[in-house]
Amino acid sequence: MFKIWRKLNKTKVAIICLLVFMEAALFLILPSMAADVLNSSSIQGDTGTVYRIGGIMLLANLLTIVLAITSTRMSAKESQGLGNRLRKEIFAKVMAFSKKDISKFGTSTLMTRTTNDIMQIQLVTMLTLRLIILSPIIMLVSAFFAYQREPQLAWVFAITLPLIVLGIVILFKFANPLFRSIQKKTDRLxxxxxxxxSGTRVIRAFNTTEYEENRFDEVNNDFRQTAIRAFTLLALILPIMFMTIGVSNVLIFMNGAQLISVGQMETGNLIAFVQYAVQVLMSIMQVSMLMFFLPRAEVSAERVNAVLAQEVSISDPDQAQSLKDKALSVQFNDVCFGFEGADRYAVEDISFSAQPGQTVAIIGxxxxxxxxxxxxVTRLYDAxxxxxxINGVDVREAKQADLRALIGYAPQKGILFSGTIRSNMRYGNPQASDEEIWHALEVAQADFVNELADGLDARVEQGGNNFSGGQKQRLSIARAIVSQPDIYIFDDSFSALDFQTDAKLRAALKPETQTAITFIIAQRVNTVVDADQILVLEEGKIVGLGSHEELKANNQIYQDIIDSQMRGEDI
Structure with missing residues (x-):
């Protein structure tokens, strides 16, 4: 937590501490002033003193309220500001993560750390800013003032305080592990x-709704049972505190009444002692509540710090080389890549080159x-x-932003963002005009946009769920075209298209890519027949490289692919 708290604004924290200190000081003098009023009115009958001290008490109460409201508001703003900064830092960090980095955590836990964990940190920060000074001061000074007023009753604290501390320690011992497990079970839930x-369609298609409901019920009930146990223990603090306060008040009043009856104590002093005793016990309760929330926040802080401390496996070099003003080219030089923990390389000994105007197809x-x-190519992985x-520069020696500015990417799963068609089309080129967008949609064979009532202002739901798979792919392809890149990458982004639309789209693409390098990744032979060179992959190795006609005549694996898809028909 201290590592997280270093991000707080030190000046504002100092002001909050000062306000809380002044609030505590005013709060502590009120019982003594109340005792003086009672003593003056009951013994001396001095109404002037009563009005004067009563007026001071009223002003002190009003000032305490103002200080409390001000410090609470500042604490809330600072704790929420801390959460805001943490969420920004985590989001920026995750955006810089490679696929390898993300896989170390998992999507669900990253979402939990950005939401639930930071909320826990905000709550404890808010409580700490208010109570870390207020409660200890009130507890210690109240105990001192109570002893100063009536040392004859101080023995009550020797009975009640050990009892309440013992009860809190026992509860803390059992509740702390439960709160830690809640975070992990939140991830699982x-x-x-x-x-x-995300798998609703598959679940319904396989008629496994009941199985998934039972699976969710299992983790949900596990979370519920753990939470019930943890918060039941937490809820026991209040009954224990009220019971302790009740017992202490009974002991104080019983003994105080005897002292008053023999003239050894004034009535006002008894009331002041009771108020100070309640303040001592309530301060202990507040600190104990904070101590219960603190372990959960500590776990959350560890999880947030783990994300922020994670070294980004793919980063920009200190002295980056420029990709601009150089001849466009893409070249692989004996490239091997393997996933962490894998037995073999995912791709091995990959060597080829591509020049402007060329289309490189990859099939397998x-x-x-x-x-x-x-x-x-996009440097989501490093070789x-x-x-x-790219352009004669090792991608590891260039800035990632400069590299990806050259690339227009269309994935197999057409990923769209909530907004409008226009906002999605401008994702790669914010300055794109409507004419450029309509042209890209025409090239991508996205004619269905013309039929939408709102045209480019048509709503796109999260993930593009209001469009079919083929429509999302065509919109994704259009988005890549709008960015007017030097390198196009179509990663199996024609897979949801019928053969006729596929052929029309590739024909319309040719004029758009005359000066660019185009990569087409596909499993269908029809999609790659027009490519200048085709890479045939098997188990991560190039087993064929050439044009369609060359591979068709000389490469057995490519011939097998043709036969399996076309059943011996000529292409």
Missing amino acids: NKVFREGL GTGAGKSTIANL SKGSVE
């Missing part, structure tokens, strides 16, 4: 819920390494061996 939400079976090559060069 979010993970199962997210899987069910599932798991052959096609998308891995695309990810190496384990060899080098990937």
Whole structure:
């Protein structure tokens, strides 16, 4: 937590501490002043003193309220500001993560750390800013003033304080592990819920709704039972505190009444002692409540710090080379790449080059390494061996922003963002005009946009869920075209298109890519027949390189792919 709290504004924290200190000082003098009023009125009958002290008490109460409101508001703003900064830092960090970095945490836990964990940190920060000074001061000074007023009753604290401390320690011992486990079970709950939400169609298609409901009920009930146990223990603090306060008041009044009856104590002093005793016990309760929330926040802080401290595996070099004003080219030099913990490379000994105006197609079976090559071009992965060069510069020696500014990317799963069609089309080129957007949509064969009542202002739901798979792919392709890149990467982004639309789209693309390098990753032969060179991959290795006609005549694996898809028909 201290590492997180270093991000607080030190000046504002100092002001909050000063306000809380002044609030505590005013709060502490009120019982003594009340005692003086009672003593003056009951013994001396001095109404003037009563009015004077009563007026001072009223002003002190009003000032205490103002200080409390001001410090509470400042504490709330500072704790919320801390949460705001942490969320920004985590989001920026995650955006810089490679796929490898993200896989170390998992999507569901990153979401939990950005929301639930930071909320826990905000809550404890708010409580700490208010109570870390207020409660100890009130507790210690109240105990001192109580003893100063009536040392004959101070023995009550020797009975009640050890009891309440013992009870809190016992509760803390059992509740702390439960609160720690709640965080992990929150991750698990979010993970199962997210899987069910994203896999709704598959769940319904396989008629496994009941199975998924039972699966969710299992983790949900596990979370509920743990939370019930943890918060039941937490809820026991109040009954213990009230019971202790009640017992202490009974002991104080019983003994105080005897002292008053023999003239050894004034009535006002008894009332002041009771108020100070309540303040001592309530301060202990506040500190104990903070101590219960603190372990959960500590776990949250560890999880947030783990994300912020994670070294980004792919970063910009200190002295980056420029990719501008150089001849466009893409070259793979004996590139190998393997996932962490894998037995073999995902792609191995990949060597080829591409020049402006050329289309490079990559074809192969599932798991052959096609998308891995695309990810190496965009530097979502770094080569384990060899080098990937863009414009003659190793991509590891260039800034990632400069590299990706050259690339227009269309993934297999057409990922769209909530907003409008226009906002999605401008994602890669914020300055794109409506004419450029309509042209890109025409090239991408996204004619359905013309039929939408709102046209470019048509609403796009989260993930583009209000469009079909083929429509999302065409919008994704149009978005890549709008950015007018030097390098196009179509990562199996024609897979949801019918053969006729596929052929029309590729024909319309040719004029758009005459000066660019185009990568087409596909599993269908029809999609790659017009490519200048085709890479045939099998188990991560190039087993064929050439044009369609060359591979058709000389490459057995390519011939097998044709036969399996076309059943011996000519293409």
